[in-house]
Amino acid sequence: MSASLQGPLSGRVALVTGASRGIGAAAAIELARLGAHCVLTARSQGGLEETDDAIRAVSKAHGGGSATLLPFDLQKDADKLDPLGPSVFERFGRLDILVHAAGVLGTLTPVAHITPRDWAEVVAVNLTAAWRLIRTLDPPLRASDAGRAVILTTGLARSPTPYWGAYGASKAGLEHLVSTWAAEVAATPLRVNLFDPGPVNTKLRAKAMPGEDPMSLAQPADVAPRIAALCLPGEARSGEVVRAA
Numbered sequence: 001m002s003a004s005l006q007g008p009l010s011g012r013v014a015l016v017t018g019a020s021r022g023i024g025a026a027a028a029i030e031l032a033r034l035g036a037h038c039v040l041t042a043r044s045q046g047g048l049e050e051t052d053d054a055i056r057a058v059s060k061a062h063g064g065g066s067a068t069l070l071p072f073d074l075q076k077d078a079d080k081l082d083p084l085g086p087s088v089f090e091r092f093g094r095l096d097i098l099v100h101a102a103g104v105l106g107t108l109t110p111v112a113h114i115t116p117r118d119w120a121e122v123v124a125v126n127l128t129a130a131w132r133l134i135r136t137l138d139p140p141l142r143a144s145d146a147g148r149a150v151i152l153t154t155g156l157a158r159s160p161t162p163y164w165g166a167y168g169a170s171k172a173g174l175e176h177l178v179s180t181w182a183a184e185v186a187a188t189p190l191r192v193n194l195f196d197p198g199p200v201n202t203k204l205r206a207k208a209m210p211g212e213d214p215m216s217l218a219q220p221a222d223v224a225p226r227i228a229a230l231c232l233p234g235e236a237r238s239g240e241v242v243r244a245a
Contacts, residue, residue, distance in 0.1 A: 020047025
């Protein structure tokens with residue numbers, strides 16, 4: 001790759017969760033377009049391979065980055081998260097970027113009707129997995145000269161809405177956790193922000209709003225540049241909820 005083709009994230013290492021589709025995949029492709037090597041995680045091996053194919057195409061056209069695929073389930077394979085940070089550090093010596101886009105909707109139902117199974121899944125993926133990611137990736141992120149973490153959230157975390165109790169509660173807990181982490185690393189080069197993409201045409205959105213016209217919504221590729229901007233070494237904000245619109 002010639003120097004003229006090097007992007008602003010050339011040589012940087014990014015880890016993206018939920019990277020098999022939707023916003024996670026779009027963010028990974030955009031980060032790779034800017035030059036980052038992306039470690040991609042998701043449940044679907046096939047989906048990750050599709051994202052990898054898109055990254056290869058972008059790299060061929062624009063001289064971008066490459067990808068490493070790590071398929072696992074944030075709930076069922078939660079124990080695999082703990083060695084992730086040490087493995088990243090051993091291979092790369094640091095982690096420059098974390099984009100945590102993975103999430104599940106659960107079942108939209110009155111709070112009194114939430115089943116233990118649905119509650120356990122939503123909390124495991126939307127909240128507990130974030131804690132385990134922070135726990136294992138904090139050291140390699142601090143080892144970077146410009147560590148950046150972007151965690152996806154939703155306005156429902158701040159606006160209680162009927163039938164969205166489990167999802168909203170998990171995201172509210174996520175916001176508190178991430179905001180606390182941001183305060184704890186304020187004196188370091190690490191910058192931690194939450195990102196609210198708003199309504200986007202994703203599988204999660206289609207499940208929640210089956211009658212909605214998907215073409216009336218923003219597409220994952222529309223919000224990916226906003227996420228990537230929060231990952232740039234020059235980004236100074238931290239501890240904020242950044243909204244797409």
